[in-house]
Structures are given as C-alpha cells and as structure tokens.
Amino acid sequence: MRLRNHNNDHIDQSESLSFIFNNRSYKGYKGDTLASALIANDVLFFARSFKYGRKRGLMGSGVEEPNALVSLEIGGRYTPNLKATEVMLYDGLSAVSSSNPNSIDFRAIIKPLHRFMPAGFYYKTFIKQKVWALVEDSLRSLSGFSKAPTEKDEDVYDHIFHHAEVLIVGGGVAGITAALEVLNNSKTTRVVLVDERAHLGGELFNEFKSDDSAISWHRGSINKLLEFKNEANSRLKLLSRSTAYAWYDHNYIEVLQTNATGESLFAGSTQGARKVLHKIRAKEVILATGAHERPMLFETNDLANTMLSQSVRRYLNEFGVISGKNVILYGNNDSIYSTAIDIKSNEINCKVIDVRASGNESEIVLKAIKSGIEVLQGYAVLKAHGTNLVKGIEISKVEMQGKKWMLIGSSKRLNCDLLASSGGFNPVVHLDCHCGAKTFFDDDSQAFLPQKERKNRQVCGSVSAIGFWKDAVIDAKNKAQLTLVSLGEVKKAQQGVMSENYLDYFNASQFFMPIEILNRPKVFIDMQNDVTTLDVALAIREGYRSIEHIKRYTAMGFGTDQGKTGNINGIAVAAEFLDVPLSEVGTTTFRPAYTGVDFGAMAGREVGGFFDPQRYTAIHDSHIDSGAEFEVVGQWYRPWYYPKSGEDMHQAVNRECLAVRTSLGMMDASTLGKIDVQGGDAREFLSRVYTNAWMKLAPGSCRYGLMCNEKGMIIDDGVSTCINDNHFIMTTTTGGAASVYTTLEMWLQTEWDDLDVHLSSVTDQFATVAVVGPNARNLMKVLCQDVDFERDNFKFMQWRPGTVCGVDARIMRISFSGELAYEINVEANYGRYIWDEVALAGKQWNITPYGTESMHVLRAEKGYIIVGQDTDGSMTPMDVNMNWILAKDKPFSYIGRRSFSISALNSKDRFQLVGLLTKDEGVVLPEGSHIINNNRSSIGYITSSYYSPILGRSIAMAQLKGGLSKMSETVLVKIVQEKQGLKEIPCEVSSSVFYDIQGEKVDGND
Amino acid sequence: MFLIDCPYCKESRDQNEFSPAGEAFIARPQNPEELSDDEWADYVFYRTNHKGDHWEQWVHTNGCRKYFLVKRSTISHEILEVAAFGEVTSENKS
Structure with a gap:
C-alpha cells in the first residue's frame, strides 16, 4: 500500500x-x-x-x-x-x-518430493544415468528464468569513452564527499562520479531521514556538486543510473548506464540510446561502493513478505510504500532499530526481535524502546509460518554459550504480515577484486574488507565498514586527500579523525548461526537457486571442503544476482558445518560482471553493416550490375558466382567453369594481398621466408612460393614477381594478407635488421583482372599492342609491362586454373574501366565473368591447394605432397626448414593430402565429412569437394592418414544425407590432380 | 585492457591498438641445421612462462607497426618498462 x-x-x-x-x-x-x-x-x-x-x-x-x-x-x-x-x-x-x-x-505440484531433490539431484538422477539428453528440454523449460529473446533488438546502444584523473564509484555520502574534496582542492583534476541509483545520496536519505543535519548536509552537497557540473568546461561528469560492473587492468572500468527515466525510450521513442556503455580510463579510483545487507537465516525464510530491513525502510522512506501493517523486525545489529523507528513514525505496528541480550544498548536502541516499540532482546526466529505468504513466526530465547549460540527453553508464536531482517552488512568488494585484489576477514567488523593497500586506489565509507554517515564524510575526505597527493595536486594529505562509531552495524554484528537452526529444512541461503543450509551440509558430507567447490556443488551464488544477499551467509554456514573460522573459509572469486550487461550494450553501434569492415574492389559496382552473388572473404566482398536469370548456383558454376575451359573467362582478382618488397636484400629476404629458391629469378619473371613458420607448417602461398633485382611484388592469400605482412615485419625488425628491405602493403593500390581460357592470348592481342604475346616470347610465369586500353599495366602470365591466363594489374582507379573494356573486347569469344566458386572448382580440378582450406596450420609441404618446392641447397636455413627433419614430421602416419573419387560419380561429398576405417573411427576428412563440369563427375581433396601410400585403395566416407540419414560412401584414393594431368593446357591451343 | 606506451609514437595507447608477439630475447639460432632436435624444439616451442616481471615483444599493429620490448609483471600486469629493439638486450636487461 x-x-x-x-x-x-x-x-x-x-x-x-x-x-x-x-x-x-x-x-x-x-x-x-x-x-x-x-x-x-x-x-x-x-x-x-x-x-x-x-x-x-x-x-x-x-x-x-x-x-x-x-x-x-x-x-x-x-x-x-x-x-x-x-x-x-x-x-x-x-x-x-x-x-x-x-x-x-x-x-510446485511436486512439493512433497522437494526434500528428495537436494543439491546434485539432477546430476545424479539424469546426467550420471546418461538419460540427460532425453529429459533436458523438458526440465529446462520448467526452470525459473525468462525465455531468451527471439527477435532482433530494435534499440540503439552507444559506447562513450572517458578519460579522467579520478573515478569515484558510488554516489552515497562517501562518494559525494570524495568528489567535492577532489574538486575543491584542485583546479585541473577531472572527476567522473558513477552511481547506480536515480538519485545521489545512497542510503543517507533512507537511513537518516529523521536526522535533520544529515538531510541538510545532503541538500547542500548535491547543490555544490551541481554547481561544479554546470560550470563552463566542467571537470565533473555525473553518471547516474550507471553501474560500474567491471574493473580491468590499468584502471580501465566499464560502466553500464540505463536511460535515466526509462520513460521515453522504451515506449516508442527512438531518440538516443537505450543504454550506454561508458569506458573509463582513470588515473585514480576511489571506491565508495557501500555495503549490502544480508538476511537472517531461519526455516522457510523465503515466504513472500520476508524482506531485508533496509529495503523495507527504503520503500517506506523513498517511495512511501510498505507491504504490511503488522511488521516484525529481526536482526543482530542496530540497523533494524532505525527501520522500526521509521515504521512506527508512520503509525504502523512493529516489533523488534534482537538476538543480542539486553545491556550495553546503543543510543538508537534506547530511542526505539523509548518511542514505545516492543523490543524482545535475546530471542531468535526459528521459523516463519504461512503458506507462500508470511503469517507469523516462531521464536525462542537464545544465549551465547562459549562461542556457540544455543536455543533455550520452549518456543512461542507471534503474528505478523511482514517480516524484515538484518543479519549484518557485506561490503561491496566485488569491483575491487576483479583485477586480482584480495579481501581479508576483519575480526573487528566481522566482514570481508577490501585489500588495504592498492596502487592508485582508495576505498571509503561502508565498503570499509564505516557505518555512521559523519564518519563516512571524514573517511572520504581523508581518502580524497591521499588521492590528491598521489596525483601530485597536494603536497601533504590532511587527515581528519573519526568519531567513535555510534551505530553498531558492523562491529558487533556476529554471524548468527545456531546449529539447531541451520539443521532445519528449507532454510534458504540463495533464494534464486534454491540453495538451503542442508545443501551446504550435503556438499560437505560428499567431501567438498573448498568454498569454490561447495559453490559449484550447490549452485550457491550463481544466477543473475550472483549471490549478493546469500553468498556471505553461505560462507558462514559452511564455516559452521566445517567448524572452522570464517576467515579460513574465505570468499569465492569475484569476477566481472557485477550485474548483468546487455549484449546490445556490449555491441554498441557495431551491429549490422558496422559489425565488421566491408571491403570492396574497384570493380565492385560492375559485379552488382552483373547480378553477382557475393561471399565474404577476409572482409572482402568477392563475387561468388554470376547467375543468369533462372539459374541456380550449380548451373551458374557449371556454365562459368566450362566457359573457362573451352573459351574465355574473366575474374576480379584484386583482393589477393600484395606486398611491395624493396631494397638491396629483397632477393635474400624472399629466399629466407619462402621454401624455394629466389636468387636466380630474373627480372620479368614470377615464381610461386610456399611460406612456412618455424614449426614447418604452411602458413601462406602466392606468386611473387621480380620487377628488378631490388624490387619484388609478393602476393598473399586474400585472408592472410595482414598476418603475413605482420610476420614479415617481425622477422625484419626483430631478427634481420641488417637486411636492406622495406615492405609496403599495396593490396588496395592495384586492381587485377584475370583473363583465363584458351582464347586469352587472342584477347590480349586485341587489348594490348605494345607487348609480344607469342607463346615462346611471353612464357608461363613471366610478366611484361604494357599499355592496356591506354592504361599502364603489369601483365603477369600466371594461372590458378591450369588454363592459359593473364592477370592485368593496373592502378586501382582504372580497375572498373579495364574490367569493362575486357568484357567488351572479349564478347567475340563469349567471355564469361566467373566468381570464387568456379575459381575453386577450377583449381581443385588441377589439385592446387588453398591454404586454410586444404591445410589447417598443422600441414607441412610434405603433407600436401609438395616436396618439389623445398630447396635443398640454399645457404641460409630458411624459415621452417630445420623442422622438416624432426622425426614426427616424417611419420608415415601423418595426415596427407590426396584426391578422392567417389565410386558413384554423381555423389558430391560434403566438405568436413570424415573418412572412416573398418573400426568406424576417423582416419581423415574431406577438405575440398566439388562437382567438376569438365570431368562430368564429383572430385574431392582430403586429408587422409598415410594417404600418399594408399593410392588406388578404397575408403569409406561417412556422410549425412537429408532424409536418408547416415550413409557410407565408397571412394578411391587418387592423385589430387584430376584434370590435364600433364599440364598441357597452360600454353593454350595455338 | 592495458595502457601501453609505444616507444616510437611516444604516446600512451589502449591495448586494442597492439598485439602481443611472445617472449622477448629468444634469438633465432645462427646454425639451425647443426642443432639437435631437442635444441631446435627449445627455440621453437619452449617458453619460460615466467611468473613475475617478464620481458616480452609487442607490436603496434594499428599504429606505427613497430615491434618493441615490454617488461610486464605477469602477476599485476603492471608495465614496468618499454624499449625499442636494441635499447635493451638480453645482456643489459634489468
């Protein structure tokens, strides 16, 4: 109400x-x-x-x-x-x-069975009995979380970066004070103050509402903060409704801000972001994160209207609402008394039950008694009565005997409709621990406190167990002074002296854990995961001792609340059952994120078209005009195939492949990585990073090279062109360009700084049009008059400078299809022009543009590998049957060479690249299918598989154990066919060269 | 997320501009062919995985593209020193 x-x-x-x-x-x-x-x-x-x-x-x-x-x-x-x-x-x-x-x-229907379903029930019943797969879906659908979203998020999220000298986390008394102290004592220091609530002030307004000095301090401080905020060139950023959820290395903190009012953005307006992820890098951090109240433990403590004392007070004082008319407050510290006083002042019935015996009452206890609140001292709540909703409680007298709490005498019943408890406070140390700082158990305050000393970080207020607001002010000023000293803004830190703590929130609040209560059923520790004290006892009986193991056995502290109310109680319960001090049990590890973070907020604006950079070649628009379908290759949008109307992919690829093999095709090859290698030692450099010989490659020639790492594994391949003795252009695979460039730079900078070699990435500077097929020479003669294209004068693996349609070009005679082919390289801005001119001039030979899919079919017919598809980072040149490319007599032991002689790399049993021909010529094996032996275990897998139009049958390349010595043998490939299920397909092991085995096509027909 | 001072750019930059490039001061042997398999494996595969102050290589991938040396605590991740290649060597390193 x-x-x-x-x-x-x-x-x-x-x-x-x-x-x-x-x-x-x-x-x-x-x-x-x-x-x-x-x-x-x-x-x-x-x-x-x-x-x-x-x-x-x-x-x-x-x-x-x-x-x-x-x-x-x-x-x-x-x-x-x-x-x-x-x-x-x-x-x-x-x-x-x-x-x-x-x-x-x-x-809820099977409630009587709950006692047979303790921690570990699902594992022991279903997973261990291996029937989990049968029941998983139905069990998961029963669980108590919301369904995952199924639709695309309509909202917008932003990222904002901040650089500040001081970041203050927590906008309560301590945080406000620290911010003001820093701003007042420095002219330049920039401050970011982060607070998770809608209003600054934390618990002050709630807890000390009846304390006029507190309220006027609060008003005055907020006004001063606002003055700083509203200054021109303000040094203060106030982020409210913002949670600092993660602290990463070097004081990098991430904060999630939720729209302050929530009112406009959710309800249809599309202005601005729904949530903002602030990325803050601060020189100094002041943590004023406060403390969370923990509940008392008793039987059926999970009934509705069983709440935390501080929360009841907050709803009352901040929102004017309360969910009962007959309230009982129960606890072991003074916090319940200020709640009681506030409830009583609203003319609502309330009683206090305090486990502490009478005597040595603090001021606030006496004030409560004086105001007429009934206070029962030395009593404990054993059980809450009611079905679903709390209706009353059972209490008993308690006494400390030795170091243990004991129940005394018989119990009696009291009625209530709202039960609020406080079992003490847990300092919010989470953020501080994200980067490896440790907590320690402080005997005086009976709390886990943040590590005392830490570089560039201070803690103040109730996170260091300071309960009274005036003390928090002094503490925060002291810590802000230390921060200013660390920044060099102040020479000597002024340090105020705190008063005697007058509220007993921390110091005397024992963990109240009588074993008679802990041994009752349904004493819930973690409400969200339904973990009870008996679950912890069971975990210990099963042999778990570490709190990390107990947590994982019981699921205590998992879930969306991450055990903020339950964890410390759970640790205390474990300590009681293990009969060791709390400090010995310790805490579980605190990791980011402190609260849930939306995936949308993490992604920010990097969604849709901004998810990944999109790279287009200079010829891209022409491909769109031609109706090409695209595939993404290392951020490049490459034409995949060019369907004519009514064609599916298979038909288009067949047409494209046959055009190349029988007449003429053209392809945009601009995306290949290109690295310009210059310098007096360029030749020596290539010879060190490639496996084959480069010293005698004459200007005007090109050569294919295979690049390995020191482990002897293939990392890249491509053709390099000798422009002159001091200048080469290396091409890399499309996807490998950046990593190859970085690797080459590494060798030059870290090992071979004596080599005179300079590298530049020139991938984007050139556009490349490949002209491929038996009629390629005829076309080139039409396009370019200043180059002699006769087969004996412009040989395979040579290049010539020339003028193509008026544009300076480098023409390379290289081939990735086995056909006669020329690659025309021009300055990128001419790419589109040259492409269109080639298409026009090629019409008489029915020139056919083809995409990456046909390129793959054509190269597979010739058995050319694709690094990254037919190899996977564990393949040597020997494994792909390319021993011919390993130079034997280079003086420098090139990268990877020494590894080739390691015995493991010469085992007969290695995966080796072979061809596979299905006995049924029509079956195209899915890539990734496994080759199996007689025992039905895998002995290899398919790396490339296509239907070859020129051969009129399927072809495949595969990595097969010891494959090179299994030529002509029959193996089985296990595939999954739609509707027919698993099938085993017999195949013959063959050479991976399927077409034009003698290599006669590369010179063309004339 | 580290903040790294690039010794070439002379600026403190976020980690996402850089890439780690392994332990520092592992020189490529001059005579690989003369090494035993064990010696070669030691160069290719084995790293100290040191707990404490550790020299390593980083590269300013999205910046000047220079490789340089970083001395970092693998416990606290504090960066204690950065240096260009040659400024610090395996002989004179601290």
Whole structure:
C-alpha cells in the first residue's frame, strides 16, 4: 500500500503512470521502480524460484534482489531477467514474471518430493544415468528464468569513452564527499562520479531521514556538486543510473548506464540510446561502493513478505510504500532499530526481535524502546509460518554459550504480515577484486574488507565498514586527500579523525548461526537457486571442503544476482558445518560482471553493416550490375558466382567453369594481398621466408612460393614477381594478407635488421583482372599492342609491362586454373574501366565473368591447394605432397626448414593430402565429412569437394592418414544425407590432380 | 585492457591498438641445421612462462607497426618498462 501524505524527494505524485504486470493493469507514479509501484498496488508475489518453483516476493530494493525477476516488453524491445527493483517505471510499461507465480506450476505440484531433490539431484538422477539428453528440454523449460529473446533488438546502444584523473564509484555520502574534496582542492583534476541509483545520496536519505543535519548536509552537497557540473568546461561528469560492473587492468572500468527515466525510450521513442556503455580510463579510483545487507537465516525464510530491513525502510522512506501493517523486525545489529523507528513514525505496528541480550544498548536502541516499540532482546526466529505468504513466526530465547549460540527453553508464536531482517552488512568488494585484489576477514567488523593497500586506489565509507554517515564524510575526505597527493595536486594529505562509531552495524554484528537452526529444512541461503543450509551440509558430507567447490556443488551464488544477499551467509554456514573460522573459509572469486550487461550494450553501434569492415574492389559496382552473388572473404566482398536469370548456383558454376575451359573467362582478382618488397636484400629476404629458391629469378619473371613458420607448417602461398633485382611484388592469400605482412615485419625488425628491405602493403593500390581460357592470348592481342604475346616470347610465369586500353599495366602470365591466363594489374582507379573494356573486347569469344566458386572448382580440378582450406596450420609441404618446392641447397636455413627433419614430421602416419573419387560419380561429398576405417573411427576428412563440369563427375581433396601410400585403395566416407540419414560412401584414393594431368593446357591451343 | 606506451609514437595507447608477439630475447639460432632436435624444439616451442616481471615483444599493429620490448609483471600486469629493439638486450636487461 502507499501511505497518504507521505512526503519524499523521489516520487512525483502529480504524474501518474499506467503499467501492466502479468496481464493486469496498475498505476504508479513518476519516480517509482516497478517493485515499489507493485508494492503500492498490494502485489506480493513476483515470481517463482528457479528449482522448486516456490512463490516468491520481494526481498531487496536494488541490485541485490534475488527473487523478483521479470521480462520487459515484447518483440524487438523484449528484455529477459531484469530485477523489478531496477526497472524504473514509465507510462505503458509492460512486464511479465520470469516464472508466473499465479499459474499452475509442475514444480510446485511436486512439493512433497522437494526434500528428495537436494543439491546434485539432477546430476545424479539424469546426467550420471546418461538419460540427460532425453529429459533436458523438458526440465529446462520448467526452470525459473525468462525465455531468451527471439527477435532482433530494435534499440540503439552507444559506447562513450572517458578519460579522467579520478573515478569515484558510488554516489552515497562517501562518494559525494570524495568528489567535492577532489574538486575543491584542485583546479585541473577531472572527476567522473558513477552511481547506480536515480538519485545521489545512497542510503543517507533512507537511513537518516529523521536526522535533520544529515538531510541538510545532503541538500547542500548535491547543490555544490551541481554547481561544479554546470560550470563552463566542467571537470565533473555525473553518471547516474550507471553501474560500474567491471574493473580491468590499468584502471580501465566499464560502466553500464540505463536511460535515466526509462520513460521515453522504451515506449516508442527512438531518440538516443537505450543504454550506454561508458569506458573509463582513470588515473585514480576511489571506491565508495557501500555495503549490502544480508538476511537472517531461519526455516522457510523465503515466504513472500520476508524482506531485508533496509529495503523495507527504503520503500517506506523513498517511495512511501510498505507491504504490511503488522511488521516484525529481526536482526543482530542496530540497523533494524532505525527501520522500526521509521515504521512506527508512520503509525504502523512493529516489533523488534534482537538476538543480542539486553545491556550495553546503543543510543538508537534506547530511542526505539523509548518511542514505545516492543523490543524482545535475546530471542531468535526459528521459523516463519504461512503458506507462500508470511503469517507469523516462531521464536525462542537464545544465549551465547562459549562461542556457540544455543536455543533455550520452549518456543512461542507471534503474528505478523511482514517480516524484515538484518543479519549484518557485506561490503561491496566485488569491483575491487576483479583485477586480482584480495579481501581479508576483519575480526573487528566481522566482514570481508577490501585489500588495504592498492596502487592508485582508495576505498571509503561502508565498503570499509564505516557505518555512521559523519564518519563516512571524514573517511572520504581523508581518502580524497591521499588521492590528491598521489596525483601530485597536494603536497601533504590532511587527515581528519573519526568519531567513535555510534551505530553498531558492523562491529558487533556476529554471524548468527545456531546449529539447531541451520539443521532445519528449507532454510534458504540463495533464494534464486534454491540453495538451503542442508545443501551446504550435503556438499560437505560428499567431501567438498573448498568454498569454490561447495559453490559449484550447490549452485550457491550463481544466477543473475550472483549471490549478493546469500553468498556471505553461505560462507558462514559452511564455516559452521566445517567448524572452522570464517576467515579460513574465505570468499569465492569475484569476477566481472557485477550485474548483468546487455549484449546490445556490449555491441554498441557495431551491429549490422558496422559489425565488421566491408571491403570492396574497384570493380565492385560492375559485379552488382552483373547480378553477382557475393561471399565474404577476409572482409572482402568477392563475387561468388554470376547467375543468369533462372539459374541456380550449380548451373551458374557449371556454365562459368566450362566457359573457362573451352573459351574465355574473366575474374576480379584484386583482393589477393600484395606486398611491395624493396631494397638491396629483397632477393635474400624472399629466399629466407619462402621454401624455394629466389636468387636466380630474373627480372620479368614470377615464381610461386610456399611460406612456412618455424614449426614447418604452411602458413601462406602466392606468386611473387621480380620487377628488378631490388624490387619484388609478393602476393598473399586474400585472408592472410595482414598476418603475413605482420610476420614479415617481425622477422625484419626483430631478427634481420641488417637486411636492406622495406615492405609496403599495396593490396588496395592495384586492381587485377584475370583473363583465363584458351582464347586469352587472342584477347590480349586485341587489348594490348605494345607487348609480344607469342607463346615462346611471353612464357608461363613471366610478366611484361604494357599499355592496356591506354592504361599502364603489369601483365603477369600466371594461372590458378591450369588454363592459359593473364592477370592485368593496373592502378586501382582504372580497375572498373579495364574490367569493362575486357568484357567488351572479349564478347567475340563469349567471355564469361566467373566468381570464387568456379575459381575453386577450377583449381581443385588441377589439385592446387588453398591454404586454410586444404591445410589447417598443422600441414607441412610434405603433407600436401609438395616436396618439389623445398630447396635443398640454399645457404641460409630458411624459415621452417630445420623442422622438416624432426622425426614426427616424417611419420608415415601423418595426415596427407590426396584426391578422392567417389565410386558413384554423381555423389558430391560434403566438405568436413570424415573418412572412416573398418573400426568406424576417423582416419581423415574431406577438405575440398566439388562437382567438376569438365570431368562430368564429383572430385574431392582430403586429408587422409598415410594417404600418399594408399593410392588406388578404397575408403569409406561417412556422410549425412537429408532424409536418408547416415550413409557410407565408397571412394578411391587418387592423385589430387584430376584434370590435364600433364599440364598441357597452360600454353593454350595455338 | 592495458595502457601501453609505444616507444616510437611516444604516446600512451589502449591495448586494442597492439598485439602481443611472445617472449622477448629468444634469438633465432645462427646454425639451425647443426642443432639437435631437442635444441631446435627449445627455440621453437619452449617458453619460460615466467611468473613475475617478464620481458616480452609487442607490436603496434594499428599504429606505427613497430615491434618493441615490454617488461610486464605477469602477476599485476603492471608495465614496468618499454624499449625499442636494441635499447635493451638480453645482456643489459634489468
């Protein structure tokens, strides 16, 4: 319910908002979260739990919330598994529980069986019995999370980079103070202040609402911050509704900001980004991340309306809502008293149950008693009563005997409709630990605190167990001074002295873990994953000792809340069962991300056409005009095939291949990587990085080269052209251009700085048109008059400078198809012109443009390898039957050579490249299919497979164990055929050269 | 995500401009053919995988394309020193 006449800063009661939750309409106000608006509407059940399907209500009020998971909107704006406590209300919002608490649920029906389903149940029952595959789908559909989105995200996300001297994480008392202290004491320091809530101030407004000095401090500080923010050339950036979720090396922190109001962007407006990922690099970081409250443990502590004390108070003070009229507060520290006082001041019934015995009461306890609140000291809650919703509790007297809490006497029952507890506070150390900083257990505060000293980082406020706001102010000033010293802005740090802690949140809050309570059933530690104290006990009985193992056995601390309320309690429970101190158990590892991050936010604008750079050749528009289909090869958009109307890919490729073999084809070969190699030692350099000889390659000639790494494995191949003794142009594979260039630079810079060699990448500077087929020479004679194309004067693997259609060109006679072929290289800007001129002049021979698919068929017919397809980084030149390319007498031991003599690389049993011919000529083997032996285990796989139009049958290349000594043998290839299932196809092992075995076609017909 | 001072560009730049290029001061043997298989394998495959301060090679891939030397703590990832090739060698390294 919402309290009338409740004044607060956070809710604007003049603006009413409509929203839908689980198909019912409600109203809330501007400033509400989905959670607070639902409390105002008396909605108590938010979702069902993950494993047992138990109906659950709210527990927290922020990121710590484990239960209230909802999905927001539908279609392209659908977002799964948000915490209702984090969703700001906007008009027209529509949300659905991750697992509907109001519908019939199979998991809830089998409630009597839950006691037989402890941690490890699914593994032992299904996975270990090897029936998981049969039940996985149905079990997963039962689980309690939202469905994954199925549609494309309609929203826009942005990335923003920030560079700051000081980043402050947390906008509570400590964070605000630190920001002001830095800004006040320096003229130049830039500050970014990040806070996850909509309003700065953290818990101050909630916790000290009745403390006028706190409220006026808050107002004054916010005003000062705003003055700094509104200055011209402001040094302050305020990021609210922003969560610092990851801290990476060198003070690089990522922050996810959610649209501040939520109101415009979700509801149809498309202006701006829905979420922004801020990437912040800071010289100094001040952590003022605060602390999370943890609940007390008792039986059925998961009933709806069993909440955290601080959350109840926050809903009351910030939103004016509360979900009960008869409240019991239960805890082991003073935090529950300030909640009680605030509840009482709103004329709502409340009682306090404190496990601490009477005597030594602090000021606030006395104040509560004085105000007429009934306080039971030295009592513990054993159990919450009620079905689904809390109706009452069972309590008993407790006493510390030795070092153990013991229950005394008989129990009695009290009624309530809202139970709020506080078991102490867990400092939010997560972010600090992302880069390897450690926590330590501090006996004084009974908390895991951040590592004391860390370079370029300070911590202040309740993350270092400082509970009272005035102390937090002093602490934050001190730490800001140290930061200023580290930045060199201040010579000597001024250090204030803190008062005696007057609130007992940390110091005396023992972990209250009586074994009699822990041994009860349904004492939930991790609400989201339904982990109970008995699950932890079971894990220990099964032999797990490390908290990391206990976590993984029980699933404690996984899930969307990452155990923010449950983890430390779980550690304390484990310590109790293991009978060791908490400090000895330690924490699990904190890793990014602290809260969930949308994939959309990670991608930012790098989606769709911006996902990856797209590279086009100079001839691209012509390919589009010709109706080409494209394939992406290392970012290049290459024509795949050129279908004529009515043709499918198979028909188009057959036509293209036959045109090349019988008359004339043309191809855009501009994408091949090209590296310009110049210098007095260029020849020596090529000879070191390629396996074959280069010293005698004459100007005017080209040569194919195979490049290996030191391990002896093929990494690239291509043709290099000798322009003159000091100048070569190396071509690389299309996809390998960048990595080959980097590798060559590495040799030159790190090993061979004595060589006079300079490299430039010139891939984009040239356009290349390949003219291929028996009529290629005839065409070239038409296109170019200043070169002698006669076969004996311009031989295979030679190049000539010439003028093609008026354009300076380098013409190489090289072939990747086995046919007579010329590659015309021109300055890239002439590419389109030359392509069109070639097409025009070639008409009389029915010149046919062909794409990468036909290129692959043509090269496979000749057995030419494609590095990266027929090799995979574990293939030597010997493995692909290319021993002929290994120079024997080069004086320099070229890259990879020494490895060729290692025994493992000479084993007869290695994968070796062979050809495969199916007995049934019509069957084209799918690439990747395995070759199997008599025992049905794999002895190789298909690397290339096509239908060869010129041969009228299928051909394949394969990596086969010991393949080169298996010529003419029959092997079986296992394939999956549509509708027919698995089939074994008999094939004959052959040479990988299938067509023109003597190599007679390369000179053409005349 | 490291912040690396490129010794050639003289600027502190984000890690995504750079690529790691392995342990530093592993010289290619002058006479590979005379080495035993074990000695050759030591050069090709074996690395110290040192825990602590470690010299390694980086290349400013999306910048000046220069290779250089970085001394980095493999524990804290703090970068303690950067140097151009030749400035620091396996003999005079700290």
